[in-house]
Amino acid sequence: MGRRAVSFALLLAAALLPPKMAAALPNPTSAAGNPTIVIGVIATLSGPGALAGQDELDGVITAVRQLGGRFANQEVKVVAVDDHGSPDTALQVTQRLLEREKVDFVMTAVSQASMAAIIRTLLDSRVFILNLDAIPTDLAGAGCNPSLFDLSTPPEALHEAVGAVLTADKMHRLVVIGPDTPQTDMALAALRRTWTGEVVTVLRPRHGAATFAAELDAVRRLGPDAVYSLLTGGMGLAFVRDFAAAGLKAEIPLIGPSNGFERPLLAAMDESALDILTVSSWSPDLDQPVNRRLIADFEAEYARPVTSWVVQGYDAALLLDSAMRATNGRTGDRDAVRNALRRADFASARGTLRFDPNQQPTLALYQRRVVRDTKGRLTLELRGIALRDWHNRHIGECPMRWSEETLAAPRPLKATPASPAPAAPVAPPPPVLLAPPPLDSDITE
Known part of the structure; x- marks a missing residue:
């Protein structure tokens, strides 16, 4: 079994073990003692919504692996917890995640109901939140917050x-x-x-x-x-x-x-x-080098097709890497990190992604058609751009105003299919821990 397969098996094992046993697993953090960037992922990994949640988590992990498990030369640790599709469970696992781990960033891949249940707890913790799924509308308007960035494709x-x-x-x-x-x-x-x-x-x-x-x-x-x-x-x-x-x-x-x-x-x-x-907001045949590399690496690792959900998780990890490179890994400098996140200075697999002042995404939306590929498999074929520059209509309701110009000029969109490309070399697996505590027991170190 290759290194990547061993690493993934370790993740699954850790997720199923009680806290004491999970804590006894080999610590993937480097012995070099470098500061570690900790990303908490709150996702629906079982029950209704698990297909999207698992894809979003695996998109994050794919990007971190490609980056060699490091942002700005600092090791990255990903801690994922499962809300089982329940708002009540979402709140419990969120509270325990924040108590147990010194997280620098939290990614959310849950339903609107679960997001409504956990958002106040997350905002009170003063961590930066990168949302990967649909959020309650008010969070894009009057309820916007400097700590919340949305990378989802709003319904x-x-x-x-x-x-x-x-x-x-x-x-x-x-x-x-x-x-x-x-x-x-x-x-x-x-x-x-x-x-x-x-x-x-x-x-x-x-x-x-x-x-x-x-x-x-x-x-x-x-x-x-x-x-x-x-x-x-x-x-x-x-x-x-x-x-x-x-x-x-x-x-x-x-x-x-x-x-x-x-x-x-x-x-x-x-x-x-x-x-x-x-x-x-994505098509598998978008003519972007980063899109081709994502598809090659993800499908080699997981033996299933990339989805729009995978891409949202992948983009979120690349966004964090860009922010850490811009700030030399200074996670404690909130203003610098926020400005770097707002700039979104990375190549998105979706072709273009920027943020409006309410920190909601500005996206292109593509029209696609179901076809068969050269191997006879059903896939999606790009037909063109439906909306070139979509903006969230709640911008005016958000009181946030940016003190500096952070929106980079959009990259040109190519509404042409991508040609197949060989898989790029995949970096070694990153240090990742997937060990959410069970709800019926106390957390022990």
């Missing part, structure tokens, strides 16, 4: 990008299908900011539905220009299959945001997924 950005695609393709009549939740209403509001067509109807199937005969009959009867699916998980998979089986795919385009059509999900959809349109 409203995806819906606004879909609206831009509908406008560009002159699609005037739309059927929307989504869960009976506030998220569907939010999606409709965002869609209408960039598209002025008619939503013919909004179909809201019962939770857990496995068949969609009534909904498909309605689609056929109404004859829209497109169908926008907000269904995810098992419901999303079943709807895609039924939509294709009903013969509608050849007549009516099916569109969806990236979270319902990430590459690991496409295999289960098989032929039904072909030609579906989707939007994201």
Whole structure:
């Protein structure tokens, strides 16, 4: 077993052991005694949302490995804890993480409900927070904070990008299908900011539905220009299959945001997924050297496709490295670190990423289509840029104003597929500890 495989096995073992046994594992920190930068990752690694959380964590680890386990010549230690998809658990593991580890930065890869439960505790700790998943809207507006940076792709950005695609393709009549939740209403509001067509109807199937005969009959009867699916998980998979089986795919385009059509999900959809349109802040064929290296190294290590979630974790680690290089690793100089984070002086796998004054991302949103690659596997093909320079609309509600110009000129975007490239050499695995304490016992050193 190679060094990388041994390291990863150690991570999994540490995660499953009680604190005393986990503490007895070999300490991966160098004996040289150099200061260590500690990154806490609070993620959903089991239960609902685990696919995204694990991908985001593994994206972080991939970047740290590529950097040789060091930021600005200081060793990096990653400590991950699992909220199990529960806000209550999220608060408990966050409190214990902050008590047990002297973290310099925290990355969050949890649901909006879990984020709402832990944000005050994190802000009170005065650590810098890099968010990798959707956050409550107020944190982008009146509730913005100098310690919080968001690297996720906000859901409203995806819906606004879909609206831009509908406008560009002159699609005037739309059927929307989504869960009976506030998220569907939010999606409709965002869609209408960039598209002025008619939503013919909004179909809201019962939770857990496995068949969609009534909904498909309605689609056929109404004859829209497109169908926008907000269904995810098992419901999303079943709807895609039924939509294709009903013969509608050849007549009516099916569109969806990236979270319902990430590459690991496409295999289960098989032929039904072909030609579906989707939007994201990333595409696997973006012509960026950093994107090609990420794909080569990640897929060699984990034997699964890179997703938008992986990219968000990967970008977060590269952002921290850029900030540490700019400040010579001085994690205690909060103003210098904050300014360096705001500059976002690194090459993103997404092509471009900057921050607005509310420390929310400015992104390009891409239109993609499900196709087969040269090996016959389902993948996503770049069709073009849906929104070149998306900004969060809550900027004006945030009281933060920057005293210096920190936004670098955006790098040019190339809406052309990348050519295959050989894998770049992978650095040795970094010192990483993945040992969240169990909730039913005290932490012991």
